Amino acid sequence: MSPGRFALVLLIVSPLVYSGPGYLRFPAALAIAAACAMVWLTGRIRIRRGEFALVGLYVITLLVQPYFMPEVWGKLVVGQAAFMIAMFIPAWVIYSSSYRFRGLERATVQSMNVLFFITVASLYLSYFFNFGEIVAASSDTRRAFAWLGDRYTPVIVLLIIYFAMQKSWLQVLALLGALLITGGKAAMLLLTMSPLLYALLAPMPRRRRVLIALAVALTGVAAYVGWDVVVSRLFPGADWAFNSRLLANQVGLMYFVSNPWFGVGIDQSIYGAADAMQSIIDVSEAEAYTMPRIHNAFLRTAAETGVFGLTALVGLCLMWTVRCVRIIVTAHQWPRSVERNLVISGSLWSMGFIWIYQTVDWFMGGENQLAFLLMFSAVSEAIYRRTLRTRSMTAGATKLPLKPFPTAPTAYLPR
Numbered sequence: 001m002s003p004g005r006f007a008l009v010l011l012i013v014s015p016l017v018y019s020g021p022g023y024l025r026f027p028a029a030l031a032i033a034a035a036c037a038m039v040w041l042t043g044r045i046r047i048r049r050g051e052f053a054l055v056g057l058y059v060i061t062l063l064v065q066p067y068f069m070p071e072v073w074g075k076l077v078v079g080q081a082a083f084m085i086a087m088f089i090p091a092w093v094i095y096s097s098s099y100r101f102r103g104l105e106r107a108t109v110q111s112m113n114v115l116f117f118i119t120v121a122s123l124y125l126s127y128f129f130n131f132g133e134i135v136a137a138s139s140d141t142r143r144a145f146a147w148l149g150d151r152y153t154p155v156i157v158l159l160i161i162y163f164a165m166q167k168s169w170l171q172v173l174a175l176l177g178a179l180l181i182t183g184g185k186a187a188m189l190l191l192t193m194s195p196l197l198y199a200l201l202a203p204m205p206r207r208r209r210v211l212i213a214l215a216v217a218l219t220g221v222a223a224y225v226g227w228d229v230v231v232s233r234l235f236p237g238a239d240w241a242f243n244s245r246l247l248a249n250q251v252g253l254m255y256f257v258s259n260p261w262f263g264v265g266i267d268q269s270i271y272g273a274a275d276a277m278q279s280i281i282d283v284s285e286a287e288a289y290t291m292p293r294i295h296n297a298f299l300r301t302a303a304e305t306g307v308f309g310l311t312a313l314v315g316l317c318l319m320w321t322v323r324c325v326r327i328i329v330t331a332h333q334w335p336r337s338v339e340r341n342l343v344i345s346g347s348l349w350s351m352g353f354i355w356i357y358q359t360v361d362w363f364m365g366g367e368n369q370l371a372f373l374l375m376f377s378a379v380s381e382a383i384y385r386r387t388l389r390t391r392s393m394t395a396g397a398t399k400l401p402l403k404p405f406p407t408a409p410t411a412y413l414p415r
Contacts, residue, residue, distance in 0.1 A: 153184030
């Protein structure tokens with residue numbers, strides 16, 4: 001592996017730094033941002049003005065909160081703003097310099113392999129040898145996260161989708177076992193709904209769409225019928241998690257209504273959740289549901305940052321959604337290749353994360369989820385644009401329609 005491709009692989013897997021100990025995240029984020037800025041400034045700058053403006057709106061909303069809410073800690077606000085900017089910069093570098101990165105496709109494949117090895121090795125070692133973070137869900141069931149944490153579980157779904165499209169079934173089975181080890185219910189919902197989302201977006205025969213929809217529906221019916229026997233056995237506390245999410249989301253709506261413009265302050269919804277729950281249900285019941293966080297990204301953003309922060313998040317999600325839909329619809333018609341699998345898996349996962357995972361779980365600016373979402377959304381579009389450019393050049397050279405396409409895995413694009 002050349003030094004340039006090695007650096008590119010490190011850039012793509014850089015969101016892993018947000019899974020590590022908290023005291024390492026800030027210096028690591030600044031180091032990544034500084035390195036990316038150097039790469040970015042040496043080449044042509046290409047940035048989406050709409051995306052840049054929405055990120056700026058969110059950061060400004062955070063920075064002005066201490067002036068309106070004395071209880072909001074200034075250092076926390078500055079840290080969250082720095083994290084947000086640090087996570088967007090690597091994605092902007094990939095987007096800006098995609099044509100200058102030689103071997104971007106091969107580096108992305110190698111990054112997927114690196115993430116697969118880290119995921120499987122860490123989680124299996126954690127479960128069988130009590131390594132890292134272990135959570136006892138019940139007397140006979142436990143969840144293992146190693147050093148990756150619960151927030152890493154949707155990334156496992158991304159790897160499963162990619163290796164399934166590659167038809168690497170041994171890797172898929174290993175990753176499914178790793179996902180079961182974590183017990184991530186929201187990630188499993190994302191995995192279950194992804195085929196249905198693909199069937200709705202990709203142009204395919206009606207019969208195949210119906211079969212995919214029936215498979216997803218039967219999975220849902222089986223989960224409902226076997227809730228007490230199977231689901232509660234595999235995932236102890238599933239009823240508690242479901243009811244707690246409903247209650248926490250109701251608390252988030254209360255916070256937003258009480259302060260709709262700027263919200264109650266970043267991370268402030270955590271501290272008053274218990275008292276708010278007691279105002280909704282009986283005190284004894286509230287003690288049973290002690291989930292402190294709002295498990296809906298849109299509701300949490302509305303509760304903590306108000307209309308301005310919610311506008312920024314929804315605007316970014318809509319921009320990413322339009323981009324992902326265009327990529328999936330177009331790339332589905334390409335011949336099978338590594339490039340096709342990379343762009344579809346990355347875009348499909350991004351869509352599912354935005355509209356499925358975010359509605360039943362939560363993420364913060366300093367978490368690895370947002371960093372991976374930005375990175376693989378940018379990588380998917382970069383490879384998509386490079387592939388379209390290659391197809392156009394091929395069609396122009398042969399004076400034929402866009403039929404020829406490099407289907408071999410080694411047919412990576414030149415500089």
